[in-house]
Amino acid sequence: MTLTYMNIMLAFTISLLGMLTYRSHLVASLLCLEGMMMSLFIMATLIASNTHFPLVNIMPIILLVFAACETAVGLALLISISNTYGLDYVHNLNLLQC
């Protein structure tokens, strides 16, 4: 079981690296953020099942609620960027030149 935990933590780290590097699209980083939330959900559910502690199952549900909020706000920002610039290319966000 420790190997499964290791793989899930590895998946979280890979998603984190994917979120921190930009290529051309902004929505790809939001997708990696969703991947991070999903790996955290899986990890918390496995811990709740394997330690036979059912009350911990509250935590993934609440994590899902707040991840949904975060997705909504991220997509709203994406939509407003896409309305201003046509596409969500990262090199369009160049107002701050320092």
Added chain:
Amino acid sequence: MAYILFTLSVLLVMGFVGFSSKPSPIYGGLALIISGVVGCVIVLNCGGVYMGLMMFLVYLGGMMVVFGYTTAMAIEEYPETWGSGLEVLGGLLVGLMMEVMLVLWVLSLDEAVVVVVGFSDTGDWVIFEGEGSGLIRGDSIGAGALYDYGRWLVVVAGWTLFVGVYVVIEIVRGN
């Protein structure tokens, strides 16, 4: 069959590498959906039936659908897939090779005496049940306790969702 959980977690990492190598977002969404299915089967294998259902309904059926049609609004004419261009393909191959080498290294640790990630004893994989799988499943009872011990948390989460919808409306209104 005893190693199904480990195999599924390896497939999960490969799916995560698939969208972290940053192809066009529509293909990234496809890889995230496949990773979500694999993750749900991992959760099901550990007895979390209600949690798997939550993940399918809320995560894949709610958030991924919204991602899908938002991506369809903000996409270019020729989306780049994993095979087009060297950057995405290189990232994917590096990630897959890293995972394969990690699995092979972990499998070769069988003969060590004191090891943190040992693979030899089956005691790691067996989840003991007290009275078998009875009528009371632990995860649905635990999530149901949200409305009992976590009354205030439900109120806070509901208020957060409501304010989140208001924030989204204000952002999208623009001007």
